[in-house]
Amino acid sequence: MPSHSTHEWQEGPYKQAVDRFKERQPRFESSSGTEVDPMYGPEALAEWNYHEKLGFPGEYPFTRGVQPTMYRGRLWTMRQYAGFGDAEESNRRYKFLLEQGQTGLSVAFDLPTQIGYDSDDPHAEGEVGKVGVAIASLEDMETLTGGLPLDKVTTSMTINATGSILLAMYVAAAKKQGADLAKVGGTIQHDVLKEYIARGTYIFPPRPSLRLITDVFAWCKDNLPEWNTISISGYHMREAGCTAAQELAFTFADAIEYCDAAIATGLTIDEIAPRLSFFWACHSNFLEEVAKFRASRRMWARIVKERYGSDNSRSQSLRFHTQTGGATLTAQQPMNNLLRTAFQAMSAVLGGTQSLHTNSWDEALALPTEGSVELALRTQQIIGYETGAADVIDPLAGSYYIEHLTDRVEAEADAYIKRIEDMGGALVCIEQGFQQREIQESAYRLQHMMETKERTVVGVNQFQTEALEVPDIMRVDPAIGRRQVARLQALRARRDNAMVKRCLVDIRAAARGTDNMVPLLIAAVEAYATIGEICGILREEWGEYQEVLTI
Amino acid sequence: MAIEQHTIRVLIAKPGLDGHDRGAKVVARALRDAGMEVIYTGIRQTPEMIAEAALQEDVQVVGLSILSGAHLEIFPRVIAELRKRGVDDVMLFCGGIIPEGDIPPIKAMGFAGVFGPGTDTNDIISFVREHAPERM
Numbered sequence: 001m002p003s004h005s006t007h008e009w010q011e012g013p014y015k016q017a018v019d020r021f022k023e024r025q026p027r028f029e030s031s032s033g034t035e036v037d038p039m040y041g042p043e044a045l046a047e048w049n050y051h052e053k054l055g056f057p058g059e060y061p062f063t064r065g066v067q068p069t070m071y072r073g074r075l076w077t078m079r080q081y082a083g084f085g086d087a088e089e090s091n092r093r094y095k096f097l098l099e100q101g102q103t104g105l106s107v108a109f110d111l112p113t114q115i116g117y118d119s120d121d122p123h124a125e126g127e128v129g130k131v132g133v134a135i136a137s138l139e140d141m142e143t144l145t146g147g148l149p150l151d152k153v154t155t156s157m158t159i160n161a162t163g164s165i166l167l168a169m170y171v172a173a174a175k176k177q178g179a180d181l182a183k184v185g186g187t188i189q190h191d192v193l194k195e196y197i198a199r200g201t202y203i204f205p206p207r208p209s210l211r212l213i214t215d216v217f218a219w220c221k222d223n224l225p226e227w228n229t230i231s232i233s234g235y236h237m238r239e240a241g242c243t244a245a246q247e248l249a250f251t252f253a254d255a256i257e258y259c260d261a262a263i264a265t266g267l268t269i270d271e272i273a274p275r276l277s278f279f280w281a282c283h284s285n286f287l288e289e290v291a292k293f294r295a296s297r298r299m300w301a302r303i304v305k306e307r308y309g310s311d312n313s314r315s316q317s318l319r320f321h322t323q324t325g326g327a328t329l330t331a332q333q334p335m336n337n338l339l340r341t342a343f344q345a346m347s348a349v350l351g352g353t354q355s356l357h358t359n360s361w362d363e364a365l366a367l368p369t370e371g372s373v374e375l376a377l378r379t380q381q382i383i384g385y386e387t388g389a390a391d392v393i394d395p396l397a398g399s400y401y402i403e404h405l406t407d408r409v410e411a412e413a414d415a416y417i418k419r420i421e422d423m424g425g426a427l428v429c430i431e432q433g434f435q436q437r438e439i440q441e442s443a444y445r446l447q448h449m450m451e452t453k454e455r456t457v458v459g460v461n462q463f464q465t466e467a468l469e470v471p472d473i474m475r476v477d478p479a480i481g482r483r484q485v486a487r488l489q490a491l492r493a494r495r496d497n498a499m500v501k502r503c504l505v506d507i508r509a510a511a512r513g514t515d516n517m518v519p520l521l522i523a524a525v526e527a528y529a530t531i532g533e534i535c536g537i538l539r540e541e542w543g544e545y546q547e548v549l550t551i
Numbered sequence: 552m553a554i555e556q557h558t559i560r561v562l563i564a565k566p567g568l569d570g571h572d573r574g575a576k577v578v579a580r581a582l583r584d585a586g587m588e589v590i591y592t593g594i595r596q597t598p599e600m601i602a603e604a605a606l607q608e609d610v611q612v613v614g615l616s617i618l619s620g621a622h623l624e625i626f627p628r629v630i631a632e633l634r635k636r637g638v639d640d641v642m643l644f645c646g647g648i649i650p651e652g653d654i655p656p657i658k659a660m661g662f663a664g665v666f667g668p669g670t671d672t673n674d675i676i677s678f679v680r681e682h683a684p685e686r687m
Contacts, residue, residue, distance in 0.1 A: 111567070111568035111569060111619055112568065114568075115568055115595075123568065123597075124568075125621075125624060125625075125628075126567065126621035126623075126624025126625050127567060127568050127619055127621045127624075130619050130620040130621055131569065131619050131620060195570070198570070199570050200569070200570015200571070200572065200594045200595070201568075201570055239573070240571075240572070240573045241573055327573070329668075330668065330669055331667050331668045331669055332669055364648070364668050364669075365648070365650060365651075366620070366648065366650050367620070440576050440577075440580070443573050443576070443577055444576075444577055444580055444581075447577050447581075447672060451671050451672065451673060457669070460669045461671075473650055475650075476620070547593040547594060549591065549593050550576075551576055551579050551580065551583075551589070551591040
């Protein structure tokens with residue numbers, strides 16, 4: 001007799017089978033540790049209402065996607081995060097990537113640039129050009145963007161504490177090219193709250209940092225309409241160890257903090273929300289990640305509508321970039337990373353991402369080589385052009401399990417957002433180390449599961465092999481750092497130093513007052529004031545953030 | 552054995568400018584759960600700050616974590632600062648994204664162990680127990 005319901009099947013044939021043959025694991029679970037049933041049937045969607053939960057592509061609540069045609073109109077932007085050494089070397093890599101069919105740029109900056117130190121600052125020793133490109137002045141930015149039409153190619157810049165300064169340099173470089181600022185598009189990450197939680201490239205305390213962010217919102221609204229003023233990021237918190245649901249919750253709690261701060265300065269939700277973008281990680285739990293992306297769109301649409309009272313569909317639609325999971329890459333059997341990345345990229349596409357970075361297989365060893373980056377890009381092109389996954393919008397919708405998971409990730413994330421709100425919001429929680437501790441707990445739990453083999457990582461705790469030969473890895477030529485320092489010192493000798501001084505005086509005054517800082521930053525970088533000089537003034541005025549130690 | 556009777560004191564520090572502290576925190580916690588006294592410095596510590604903390608906290612072991620690629624430049628400066636303060640009896644180990652080819656020079660600097668991604672924390676715990684210098 002066939003079973004008439006999931007319950008009947010589970011208690012009958014399924015249970016009998018399990019009694020005879022034990023399953024692979026005593027328990028199957030999601031990244032958040034929630035148990036997963038053996039199968040989902042129609043009962044999982046008993047109360048489920050299509051129009052309320054999904055709607056149609058390009059319509060509230062945007063679960064199925066933010067555009068009516070999605071990838072049938074245009075594939076996602078293939079945007080490989082790159083940058084190393086100096087501006088000249090990185091410019092060459094960008095041109096190579098564009099020639100290979102990449103469709104947008106994504107700039108990685110070195111740590112001194114991210115933390116506001118010039119390349120010749122003692123803090124910068126050993127770090128110049130290592131994890132990204134060194135940009136100390138407009139001169140470097142001009143070299144970086146040389147020969148790239150800034151009114152045509154969009155550029156994403158992973159820059160936070162110094163985001164407003166790098167934006168000022170980019171705008172100044174675009175102006176010098178004669179580009180129409182109305183057409184200059186791109187993104188700065190500029191999400192400082194998550195830096196306090198996980199990524200660590202903060203400089204200033206939260207209040208002045210939020211002020212720089214809202215200044216950028218306000219300035220871009222009037223002057224750089226195509227610019228994504230912030231990329232509110234779950235990625236780094238996920239990499240630091242949190243679960244899929246925490247990733248959404250902590251990110252939206254930060255987003256709420258930014259919106260509230262902007263509204264407090266007199267901006268309206270519809271003046272800022274259309275230019276907000278988001279950034280998610282994509283880890284290896286394939287279906288849970290698809291569900292997470294779908295849930296994220298629905299959650300944000302509801303937050304904008306219900307919390308901020310906006311019916312503007314552009315404000316409600318969550319546009320996001322995805323990067324595959326760096327923390328899922330293994331140094332052991334590194335070629336396996338190609339496959340991990342391909343599956344992760346596929347779930348980002350099935351989840352409806354607007355742009356995607358695929359990691360290179362050698363990134364658990366060093367910065368990627370040109371060849372490994374090319375393979376990573378080819379992975380996206382194969383998904384886009386060969387697999388058919390991009391031909392139908394939100395093709396997994398209606399799957400019992402996917403819809404159940406989408407609802408569950410949303411519910412788990414909502415519960416976390418509520419907890420954060422009850423404790424006083426994202427910023428208060430950061431100051432108490434709440435998110436940091438939650439992330440540490442999850443990271444420690446994952447490590448433990450790996451060590452006890454509750455969780456298999458192929459090539460690491462199972463299926464190990466003796467290490468084969470070490471692959472060729474990318475190394476940044478140390479001479480590049482020395483050249484960068486020499487160039488910077490020559491610039492300081494050549495520029496109009498009286499003008500630089502005047503600009504820095506203006507910045508100090510603005511830091512003490514409430515004027516929008518962006519025009520002053522543009523004036524300063526146009527006079528070739530350096531990032532270290534500008535941040536030096538701001539450090540004197542605002543002080544530096546002190547890490548909340550949670551160990 | 553003295554190290555069985557006395558609690559091993561460990562400093563886990565992050566030199567350089569990178570903020571990737573997942574590994575450092577996991578290792579700090581694992582060593583603590585294994586019964587050691589662990590002091591974690593937080594990120595962006597200068598060589599001076601690390602050496603000073605090692606001296607003040609009177610640790611036997613210093614573990615450095617770095618993922619920015621600046622290890623070959625920064626590690627010798629940490630060692631120099633330790634020596635300057637007369638801290639020359641500590642066991643040093645490190646972890647992070649450290650290419651295979653950099654391990655010999657790092658060991659030559661005086662690091663007893665180098666632990667890359669995917670290391671089992673139990674291996675680090677036993678390593679520290681085995682190599683921590685005994686206290687007089």
